[in-house]
Amino acid sequence: MKFNKLNTIILLGLFAIIGILIAQLLWTKKAFTLEEKKFSQTAHIALLEVVKNLYQGTSHELPSKNPIEKISNDYYIVNVENDFEPEILEFYLKSEFEKMGITTDFEYAMYNCQSDEMVYGNFVSLSDKAKAKAKVYFPKHKNLVYYFAVRFPKESSYILSSLQxxxxxxxxxxxxxxxxxxxxxxxxxxxxxxxxxxxxxxxxxxxxxxxxxxxxxxxxxxxxxxxxxxxxxxxxxxxxxxxxxxxxxxxxxxxxxxxxxxxSPLDLDLKELSVVSIIENVVENIRLKYENATVHIHTEKDYGIKADEFHFTNIVYNLIDNSIKYCENKPEIHITISEENRNLKLEFSDNGIGISKKNLSFIFDKFYRIPSKKSNEVNGFGLGLYYVKKICTLHHWKINAKNNLENGITITLLIPLKS
The missing domain is CATH 1.10.287 (Helix Hairpins)
Incomplete structure (x- = not known):
């Protein structure tokens, strides 16, 4: 396939979207890491407050060393160097987690020095939606005697939910x-x-x-x-x-x-033309072909435009020829030439069969022919008005069509005039 302007635009658009998507995924990953770090810090502060609460009302002093150690993403151990009751621990854990906005479920266990093992405490659901889970084994930590462990089994899903x-x-x-x-x-x-x-x-x-x-x-x-x-x-x-x-x-x-x-683009041979002269020549040729057709030219003066003579002549011929072919009575065409907002305005108005509103916007499309009895009688490929539109576009002219009040249509050309 030939590498052209369209392919370049397609590739640039594709690379741009893929680039934005990759950047978005990287930012999402970074956001997850930040949320994970934030959760870890929040849990650390909450557990530190639990330690302080457990030391309240006792003669023991708080450990000088940081009592909290993160073993894995969802597993923490807390060294309190003091004996405590499971019920009190659970109460403080729930209170501090709620204060810090940690609403995910957790479970805890305490070390029993008599049995030399971790004793499972409880599974606490702060969301009130989760069911009690089966007891999970908490590994023992060496060199510590009075300590407890906390696990957040749904930490990953909890963090992901904040990244919706x-x-x-x-x-x-x-x-x-x-x-x-x-x-x-x-x-x-x-x-x-x-x-x-x-x-x-x-x-x-x-x-x-x-x-x-x-x-x-x-x-x-x-x-x-x-x-x-x-x-x-x-x-x-x-x-x-x-x-x-x-x-x-x-x-x-x-x-x-x-x-x-x-x-390939058409090469236009632009030169100064007399609009009225060209239209009169076309009308003279049309009258030889259609003797019963009447064409009126309405203008106050002659106008000069810069255009391709061959193609402009074809435009005028096609518009008049169409008006005559799609007329069931005696064809009568009015060509009005005037100035409007620094534009030369050419109006081709006929008394033909007209075009329905739903089909009017398609008449300049390639190969389009209006489905009607008259269209079946008239020979053609639906290329005449497509050609007219194409030439107007190449000249940077505007063209439009509208239905007349009684019958027929009016096709208008707007040609910019020199200042």
Whole structure:
């Protein structure tokens, strides 16, 4: 696949989202570490207060050395160097943990010097939601006599619960990344199908050109024969073949031009043009083709614009031709030229069949043809107005369409004028 501007934007967008996601995950990990450290400090302070409470009313002094030691992430031992009752210990543990905002469940055990082992105390649920757990073995710590141990079995889940916002944000970024990747995949698939469609149309039209040229050459030669000229019916049929072949050739050329402009940008040959002169020339040619059509030009003066003469002529021709083809009565087109907010305003108003509101916004789309009885009668590929819109965009002009009050539509071109 050709590496172009679209692929560059896609890759930059993908790298940006992945980078943000990685940064978010790293920050989440860092936040978890900080929360874990904060919990450890809070538990340390709470256990220190428990030690102070246990020493109150006794003749013993507080240990000079820090009595609290963290054995693992969720396991602490506290050296009190003093005898104490389990009920009092539990009361102080619950009180101090609640004061410090530690609401996770915990369990404790005390060392019994007589049996030389840790005696399980109790499982305390501060959240009032957890069920009593089975007794957990507390390992004995050597060189200590009067001490107790505290374990927080749900410390990890407790810390994770405080990081809900971080996880929601990370999940949202993952969802955005998945949606982005899916969208890009869909766009690339559509692009691939569009390229296949364009290649098919190009190949098909090129294949049509050769036999069509042969038909035109043979038909023109046939039409010059005396035998054909002497027979009115044969001459009429030959002219039908030539006319229809020319019409088909015109459609094929239009498809090839559109396909060419899709593959590579059109080069505009910009020069000063007389708007009224070009419109009058187009109207004169239109009258030769449609004798019953009436075209009125309304303008106070001639205007000059800088544009590509060939493409501007085609724009005017396409708009008038469409107005005539999609009219069930005698075609009557009004072309109004005026100035509006430093823009040259060209209005092409007709008395045709009009367009429903739901279809009006699609008339400039490629290959779009309004589903109607008249559309079925008119030959075409839905490329005329697409071409008009494309040329207007290349010139940086604005184009829009609206329905008239009674019947028909008005297509308006806004062309910036020089200051």
């Amino acid at each position: 916002f971080w996880f929601v944000l990370s999940f949202a970024l993952i969802v955005i990344l998945v949606i982005y990747v899916y969208s890009i995949f869909t766009i690339l698939q559509q692009k691939k199908y569009s390229e296949l469609q364009r290649d098919f149309i190009n190949n098909m039209t090129h294949e049509f050109k050769t036999p069509l040229s042969s038909i035109l050459i043979a038909s023109n030669y046939l039409n010059r024969q005396d035998t054909i000229k002497s027979d009115e019916k044969l001459e009429k049929y030959t002219e039908i073949i030539i006319n229809q072949s020319n019409k088909l050739n015109h459609h094929i050329e239009k498809i090839l031009n559109i396909a060419k402009s899709d593959n």
